[in-house]
Amino acid sequence: MKIIAYGIREDELPYVKEWENDNQIKIETVPDLLDEKTVQLAANHDAIVAYQQKDYTPELIKKIRDLNIKYLSIRNTGVDNVDGDAVNQYGLIVTNVPSYSPSAVAELSIAKLLELFRKTPQFNRKMKNNDFTWEPDISKEIRTQTIGVIGTGRIGQTAIKIFKAFGAKVIGYDIYQNPTLKEEGIYVDTLEELYAKSTVITIHSPATEDNYHLLDDEAFNKMQDGVHILNMARGTLIDTNALIRALDSGKVAGAALDTLENETDYFNRKLKESQVNGTFKNLLQRENVLITPHTAFYTEPAVRNMVIDALNASKDLIETGHSDKEVKFK
Ligand code: COI
Incomplete structure (x- = not known):
């Protein structure tokens, strides 16, 4: 199973390690945010984990699908920056973390x-x-x-x-x-x-x-x-x-x-x-x-849950094709 996690900060790394130890699966982490340029780093992976306030544009979603990746697990709650029409059009499955804290x-x-x-x-x-x-x-x-x-x-x-x-x-x-x-x-x-x-x-x-x-x-x-x-x-x-x-x-x-x-x-x-x-x-x-610079989420328990829940969702998607955290876009 190959998962790449984008935009991983220093404060998230211990939780990635914790998940890797618990699941005996190695995660590729990159500090870069996911965008139309950095998406190439995801080639040959089964799923992407990302967090960001930047937009998930139709072009980006198409590029994810062009790499033959079906799964995107977002490690935050809001999905207002995800182009839902493009998600449906290209058949991407997106999960979020609806309640990290x-x-x-x-x-x-x-x-x-x-x-x-x-x-x-x-x-x-x-x-x-x-x-x-x-x-x-x-x-x-x-x-x-x-x-x-x-x-x-x-x-x-x-x-x-x-x-x-x-x-x-x-x-x-x-x-x-x-x-x-x-x-x-x-x-x-x-x-x-x-x-x-x-x-x-x-x-x-x-x-x-x-x-x-x-x-x-x-x-x-x-x-x-x-x-x-x-x-x-x-x-x-x-x-x-x-x-x-x-x-x-x-x-x-x-x-x-x-x-x-x-x-x-x-x-x-x-x-x-x-x-x-x-x-x-x-x-x-x-x-x-x-x-304050969008810091309401930024607590230790919340960040831990964001990382662990998103990685769990990604693993569920790869193993079963489904996750209880799937987001339905109208
Ligand atoms: C959210 O979870 O929707 C947030 O606003 C947190 C932020 C890291 C994007």
Whole structure:
């Protein structure tokens, strides 16, 4: 069995070794991301394991199939960067890791909200200037808030549990309602209702064609003044320019963004100051906006599960032609 794993980082190597020892199968690892140039490295392999925010284009998918490779196991959850039509057209079988650690992502939402509320950037700045004063940086408390959770899959459910443990009132919206949460009376009927009632909005939905720029000018206008926004899901869910307008007007009091539109040019890269511009530069200058480079997933248990589950899926595909992690593209 010959599996090649692309984009393998130093922090993933121990988990690859663990899997190799447990399964007595050698994996070829390469640091390069999978693209139309590096795909040639996969020649003579049975399956590809990859992780990346870069697009899996129709050209790339065709090239994988031209190498007579049928299986691609992605070691992350989101498949919005995979061209589903090309997957179906060329008969590629794709698996993902649907649940490597909902806590990893949910916990970052809570951590960032605490940072926003406790004015961490403001006090860090003051401390560096020997300024030991308090005002005007008074904090809110999570227990006094109404948290609106958009997307109540595994990550949303974990966020709900944690926010409830802080004593907050939690409301949720999802087109697919979870029966237990429904019984608990979490759901509101419309996004408009969620916008109107929430003092904090946290997004945990996958990106689809239907929710592109879900939070746009119209949505922000329906929210409470001084709302806080958390996005640990996908950058395309927020119209960044509309968010900037809402921050300028004070409609949005603070935002924590682990995902941003056009982030592939930025995230997990060390850039020069001159390379950071546009909406990134604008947002990075604000103390009430916290940006992290798509790190919500980046915990030890999550990374281990991403590697092990993807390799298991790849092995299942090679051995049986199927995996319970297969992604169906419409
Ligand atoms: C995902 O699992 O979908 C993520 O956003 C993580 C990232 C490594 C792509």
